[in-house]
Amino acid sequence: MDRLDVIGNISRDLTRYPDHRGGARLGGAALFVSLAATKAGRPAAPVCVLGSDLAHLPQLPGLDALDWSARLQTNGTSTTFGLEYDLQGDLVEVRTDYGAAEALTEHALSHVSRRTQATFHVCCRRPLDVEAVLDRIANTTAPFSVDFFLPSAETMIRAAAPWLPAATTLFVNAAEYRLLNQAVDCSMLREVVVTDGPRAAVVHSFGRQVASAVPPPHHAHEVSGAGDTLAGTYLAHRSRGTAIAQALAKATAAAARYVAAPSLPIPAPRRG
Template sequence: MTSLGVIGNISHDTAEHPDRRHHLLGGAALYISLAAARAGATAAPIAVIGDDLAYTLRTTQLAGLDHTGVAVVEQPSCRFHLRYDQHGTLIDVDATYGAAQRLTAHALQQSHRYDHVHVCCRRPLDPAPVLAALAERRQPFSVDFITTSATDMITAAAPYLPAAKFVFTDAREFTALTAAVPAEHLRTVTATDGPRPATLYRHGRPVTRTPIAQVDAVEVTGAGDTFTGTFLAAVLNGTPEAAALTEAAQAATARLATPGIALHPQPP
């Protein structure tokens, strides 16, 4: 079975909505790896956490993951405060990176161990040296972004994106992506757009779309990452991309209807 390493954050998240606030175990490396494992992949987050979150690696919710790519250091874990509007759109992120500031060096040491590497191009990671190493080794890789830092991260990653097997975006990120890299130079790109159909592009041409089912959202944090992890697991296990797109959309919708992995609030 193809092994998947996911470079990114594992964090203590505060998800603030107009009418509620949730404290969650989060981070893109966690959400993508969990979704991929549930979809049948051998998935390993590649992350650096503090000893304050070390106990979470032993929880039943994370039992299906390979934890060997997670480093635990004597430093506070990364913390994100995510603010959403009434439509569930992310409008602002405050971050205290803590242990995750060591992620770039850690990723460079670990990424060679996996058949496919997914790189979450989100701060504090410096994506350029990581992507350069993957491209130089001709190691299959994929990338994603987050809207609040997408323009800067796309600029940093742009020289290596034509080598990416998959690029995952939302509608705003897709616009920034294709402004930085000619769409025809990109092998496969997925673009989600809230409740509207998700689209898969190949060298700039739309080749398939899948509808998004509407549900009452309990928690939107991690839904896009669930899409990414599910799609990757499906295609790495041989599922055609059109079917993988549908599976990913269904998994993301199901994620919206669940509360996530709760943490007790802690002082910053």
Template sequence: MPRTIVIGNISLDHIHRPHHPPVRQLGGAALHLAAAAARAGLPAAPAAAVGDDLAGLAGDPRLPALDWSLLHHAPEPSATFTIHYDEAETVTAVTTDYGAARHLTSHTLHLIDRHPQAVFHVSCRHPLDVPAVLHALTEHGRVFSLDFHLPSAPQLIPAAAPWLHHATTIFVNAQEHALLTRHTGSPSPCPETVITDGPRPARVLLHGHLPRSAAPAAVPTVRQITGAGDTLAGTYLAHRARHLPPAAALDRAVHAATRHTTRLPLIIPAPRRAPS
């Protein structure tokens, strides 16, 4: 099974939810998605630009075995995101200091050139130059999937539109899917489009047809929200790489995302790994 290189941010997040104390935690789409893919059996390498403040990622005992060789270590601090949610668990505001993540585009273009056998997943977020990255992937004939994030989707979906039909899979939420359909003229511009909708059933469209939906199970306590969509995407990609049908992969992905919300977040600082 080829290695999947997950392009995106790894960050220090400050999470604010109503009726919960603020939390400082480890986050970023590249981390959550690669970790979920690895837990589901897919060799995964997060490719991100981080500072010295995240130099200890490989030793964090809460993370699965990942290939950390593709991190770019920059002199700036790692990206930080302050994320506010409302009562419906919807993102209402994001404040960002990109820091080391400003090196991500040049690092990604280097990796696309150097790893012809890899499969790529692109988490389309600022400050990544998404058109440049998708153009390079297409020009080099690389296999790739991608996802979006609602705060930046209104800018990045139209910017990415010329290359979306080259992707194998696109992951969006319901609001992003409306934008995707508007800017591409198709509800599924690539072979598979996975659509999440919070606590409502997730769907997978195959060339625009709806073969199956999967509803998340109710959980007694939601401990975290950030990373649930990335967990779903990473798990789905892992099971599709093992040739499970889309409907079966979606069932497992929704279950993994639901389970993710019941886990404690990756609070900073991380516990030390016990000596072997």
């Protein structure tokens, strides 16, 4: 099966909820999409920039199953996010220090130019220059999918709009789908997966709903990364010909398991 190259951030996150859930953990869409795809049977490589504080991630048990050959290692600190959620799991505040990820666009452009026969997933989030990266991918004619992050979604959707009809799959939540409808003609989009927390996820194909699935009920321990887990799982199953409805059911189940599981801890730096 061909590898999925996931362009995005890997970060150190601090999540907070009003009921005192949350804490320090590993995060980043490139990590969670890649992990989910790998667990669902599709090789995946995060196309990311790691600071020296996370240089040892590729050797850690559980993360060593990923293909780390597409990472760029730099000095300095990795991206950090402070993510505050309400009790419904909706994001209410984001604090960011991009750190090493300031080099992500240049690294991604170079990687795409070398991997012209790859399959890409682009996490359309700051500080990535989405227009430059999608244009470079389009010029290679490589297949690609995309997702967004609500705090920057309006800007990123408008930036990505000219290339979205060429995408194999778009992943958005319900609020992002409303923004998407304002920016592009959704009847031109091949496959749009719309999530809505614990409510039914749906897939639209050329403007018509073709599948829906309600996530199995699980107590939510951590919601940050659930959408990325759904995306990676869905892409893995679709890549081997799984029908849309079945792929969506497997993806929503994986996301439900994810929110109930313990978070990935930030590993201590290597000694010596």
